[in-house]
Every structure is written in structure tokens, then in C-alpha cells.
Amino acid sequence: MRIHERRSMLALCATAASVLLVWQWAVPAADGQSNPAAGPAASAAPTKAVCVVHPLGDAKVGGNVTFTQVADGVAIMAELTGLTPGKHGFHVHEFGDCSMMDGTCAGGHFNPEGTPHGGPESQQRHVGDFGNLVADRSGKATYQRVDGKIALSGPHSIIGRSIIVHADPDDLTSQPTGNAGARIGCGVIGIADPKMQH
Ligand code: CU
Ligand code: ZN
Numbered sequence: 001m002r003i004h005e006r007r008s009m010l011a012l013c014a015t016a017a018s019v020l021l022v023w024q025w026a027v028p029a030a031d032g033q034s035n036p037a038a039g040p041a042a043s044a045a046p047t048k049a050v051c052v053v054h055p056l057g058d059a060k061v062g063g064n065v066t067f068t069q070v071a072d073g074v075a076i077m078a079e080l081t082g083l084t085p086g087k088h089g090f091h092v093h094e095f096g097d098c099s100m101m102d103g104t105c106a107g108g109h110f111n112p113e114g115t116p117h118g119g120p121e122s123q124q125r126h127v128g129d130f131g132n133l134v135a136d137r138s139g140k141a142t143y144q145r146v147d148g149k150i151a152l153s154g155p156h157s158i159i160g161r162s163i164i165v166h167a168d169p170d171d172l173t174s175q176p177t178g179n180a181g182a183r184i185g186c187g188v189i190g191i192a193d194p195k196m197q198h
Contacts, residue, residue, distance in 0.1 A: 045153035050192040051163045053080060056103050059184035060139075061165050066192065067152060074150050076130070078143035080165065080185070083135035089170030089180025090143065092128030092150065096160045096188040103183030106162040108176065112155050119172035120145065127156050129178075132170050152191075163187045 049067040060082030068075045078090075094107035109117060110128030118125030127149045133141040150158050168181030 046159060046191040047152065048192040048194045048196075049152055049159055049189050051187040051189040053163055053165060053185045053187035054098065055082065056098070056184055056186055057101050057182075059167075061185035065143075065163050065187070065189075067150070067158065067189070069152055070146060073146045073148040074152060075146050076143060076150075078133065078141070080133060080135075080141045080143075081139055083133065083139045083141055083165075084167075085135050085137050085139065087132040087134055087169035088141070088184075089164075089166035089168065089178055090130045090133045091126070091164050091166075091170070091180075092130065092158050092189070093162045093164045094128075096162045098162060098186035098188060103164055103186045106164055106183070106186055110158065110161050111176075117172075117174070117176045117178055119170070120147065122172065125149070126176075128158070128161070129170075129172075131172060133165065158189050159191055161189055163189060 047069040051065040053061060053063050053065065055061050061080055062082055063078065063080035065076065065078040068077070092110040094110050095105060097105035097107075099105050109126040111126040113127065115124045115126060118129055120129055120131045122129070130143070130145075130147070133143050135141040150156055152159060163186070164183050165185030166180035166182065167184050168179065170178030170180040172178055
């Protein structure tokens with residue numbers, strides 16, 4: 001008996017919820033506009049993304065990387081500080097997970113095509129292969145390139161993945177990582193407001 005009562009209550013709740021849903025879909029908002037969350041702005045492909053890089057372990061690296069859709073690809077702009085002088089491997093990794101202090105959860109290089117590791121200008125490369133940051137004597141590195149392989153939507157989209165900065169140079173040839181050593185910086189790539197100036 002009790003079970004039957006509970007079942008009918010559940011059925012009632014479900015029915016009431018769906019009636020409410022139908023009502024919300026059918027009745028326009030008070031201002032006559034349709035639900036803004038379903039409007040064109042929400043469904044349009046992102047045109048800008050941003051990644052705030054945080055240090056891993058005892059590293060000191062930090063900074064921002066921005067990605068802006070341009071005619072021939074995606075413009076990458078990075079400004080990082082706290083590096084040791086010289087080259088540091090710089091990649092998009094598969095997962096947007098910086099939760100482990102050694103960066104392990106970010107997975108391997110973002111490689112949706114299953115191609116070998118290379119440099120940013122190589123014929124064959126991982127989509128995530130950006131080559132190296134080059135830090136000056138003060139530990140500051142800037143990086144500026146237009147990349148034709150990464151995208152902000154579709155199968156090559158880097159949104160929700162991560163940027164990893166490495167302790168050592170990427171030699172652009174060793175498989176599958178360029179022998180770039182430990183992961184010293186990590187950040188998740190998110191959709192940015194195109195109106196923001198970074
Ligand atoms: Cu990497
Ligand atoms: Zn790679």
C-alpha cells in the first residue's frame with residue numbers, strides 16, 4: 001500500500017515537472033524575448049579563449065595565454081614569468097585537469113589525429129605541439145604565433161584542455177613528448193569574453 005502511494009506521488013511529481021517545463025517553453029518571457037540562454041550568442045562558436053597558468057610543485061611559473069580566432073587560424077599570445085632562463089616545452093595537453101601537483105592528470109599532448117610528436121612548423125605534429133617558450137635572464141617569456149592546427153570549436157578545439165609548461169626544452173623530435181621533462185606549469189583553457197582586453 002505504502003509503496004503504491006509513493007509511486008503515485010513520484011508519478012505526480014514527474015507529471016507536474018513536465019507540465020511546468022512545457023509551460024516554460026510555450027510561454028514567452030515577460031519582455032517578449034525568447035529565453036536568452038537559447039539565443040544565438042550561446043550557440044555561436046567561441047572566438048576567444050584564455051588560460052591562466054599556475055605553478056606545479058615548487059615551480060614559480062605563472063602567466064596568461066590567450067587564443068584569438070583570426071582569418072588563417074588561432075593567434076596565440078603568451079606572457080609567462082618565473083621560468084629558468086632558456087627553452088621550455090610548451091604544449092596543449094589532452095585533459096583540462098591540473099589537479100595533481102606533477103601535472104599528470106593533464107594526460108599526454110593533445111593529439112586528435114594520432115600523428116607523431118613534432119614542432120609547431122612540422123608537417124606532422126600533435127595538434128598541441130607549440131614547441132618552446134624561450135625565457136630571458138629575468139625568467140620572462142613571450143610567445144606569439146598564429147597556429148593553423150588548433151581551433152576554438154570542432155574536433156581540434158582546445159577549449160577545456162590544458163596548457164603545460166615543462167622544465168626542459170622540447171627537442172621537437174623525441175617521441176612522444178619531445179623529452180621536455182617535468183611539468184612545471186598548468187592551466188585550463190576556457191572560453192573568454194571577446195570584449196575583454198587581456
Ligand atoms: Cu607538454
Ligand atoms: Zn607532442
